[in-house]
Amino acid sequence: MTTTTSTDESELIAQLIHGDDQAFRHVIALYHSLMLNIARAIAGDIFADDIVQEAWVSVYKNIANFERRSSLKTWLLTIVSNQAKARLRKESRQVSLEQLDGEATGSYLDGANFKADGHWQQSIPQWNIESPDALLEEQQLQHCINRTLNLLPPAQKAAFILRDIEQQSFEDICSILAVSAANVRVLVHRARLTLMQVIDRYQETGSC
Amino acid sequence: MLSCKQVATIASDYLDKSTPLKWQIRLHLLMCANCRRFVRHMKITRELSKQMVLNKTADDVDTIWNKVQQRIKQDSQSD
Numbered sequence: 001m002t003t004t005t006s007t008d009e010s011e012l013i014a015q016l017i018h019g020d021d022q023a024f025r026h027v028i029a030l031y032h033s034l035m036l037n038i039a040r041a042i043a044g045d046i047f048a049d050d051i052v053q054e055a056w057v058s059v060y061k062n063i064a065n066f067e068r069r070s071s072l073k074t075w076l077l078t079i080v081s082n083q084a085k086a087r088l089r090k091e092s093r094q095v096s097l098e099q100l101d102g103e104a105t106g107s108y109l110d111g112a113n114f115k116a117d118g119h120w121q122q123s124i125p126q127w128n129i130e131s132p133d134a135l136l137e138e139q140q141l142q143h144c145i146n147r148t149l150n151l152l153p154p155a156q157k158a159a160f161i162l163r164d165i166e167q168q169s170f171e172d173i174c175s176i177l178a179v180s181a182a183n184v185r186v187l188v189h190r191a192r193l194t195l196m197q198v199i200d201r202y203q204e205t206g207s208c
Numbered sequence: 209m210l211s212c213k214q215v216a217t218i219a220s221d222y223l224d225k226s227t228p229l230k231w232q233i234r235l236h237l238l239m240c241a242n243c244r245r246f247v248r249h250m251k252i253t254r255e256l257s258k259q260m261v262l263n264k265t266a267d268d269v270d271t272i273w274n275k276v277q278q279r280i281k282q283d284s285q286s287d
Contacts, residue, residue, distance in 0.1 A: 024273065025269050025270075025273050026275075028269050028272050029269045032272055035220075053272075053275055053276060056272070056276040057276055057283060059280045060276065060280060061280070108216055109213070109216060109217060112209075116209025117211065118213040118214060119211060120242045121214045124242045124245040125251070131252075132252055132258075133259075136258050136260075145256075145260070151210040160257070163218060164254055164256070165257055165260050167258065170224075170226075183224070185221060185224070188220060192250055192253050194282055195257070196250055
């Protein structure tokens with residue numbers, strides 16, 4: 001995750017408004033990957049590069065109108081999100097993020113995992129490794145997590161990246177993805193459950 | 209009292225401190241080892257995610273910047 005202090009950001013915005021190319025390159029280095037992930041999550045791989053380029057052009061042309069009501073990062077993500085949604089409309093594909101999402105089969109919340117009274121059918125499996133740092137050092141697990149992250153439904157992936165990796169507020173995520181707070185929470189929860197299952201499997205079998 | 213399924217459904221809200229059912233969940237966790245483990249695992253997953261780094265773009269900044277510049281030029285010519 002990349003962060004900038006508010007003073008740094010203020011200076012950076014002033015430089016961008018003055019047309020400083022170096023400042024623009026710096027912002028690209030900071031946020032291009034994240035924007036690409038959001039575009040991919042909303043509109044898919046095929047259009048993502050083009051959408052992000054369009055977004056940068058829009059940023060270049062409109063930076064003087066940036067009113068600083070949000071952070072630069074949130075503004076950039078809103079632009080790329082709007083471009084991605086516009087592209088979906090243009091390509092006559094689904095527009096609603098919620099329509100793009102679905103409950104994974106065999107999820108933890110699957111009714112089959114619970115008795116009639118709502119208690120667990122079976123014990124929750126134990127994890128041999130419980131330290132996040134130790135888990136991060138497991139290369140095979142990293143591979144499994146990255147693979148799963150790329151298989152998540154687009155809305156879940158976008159909400160999860162923004163919330164749990166980028167640590168954006170729920171309020172900002174609602175604005176970027178144009179979904180309700182309740183839906184963002186559901187999307188993030190589903191993604192966490194899926195990743196928990198990946199870790200479950202890894203702890204049990206040592207593979208995805 | 210909440211069921212395990214209800215706790216599992218709102219476990220993220222509990223960890224994100226955005227549920228009015230905090231005390232009901234705590235009461236359930238006091239009595240249910242499975243749900244304690246479930247919530248602990250979700251907390252670990254959340255902590256792990258915080259430290260994850262997204263795949264970087266294959267393009268370098270100069271390449272992206274040049275493409276953006278080209279598009280700006282094209283746009284201004286077509287205006």
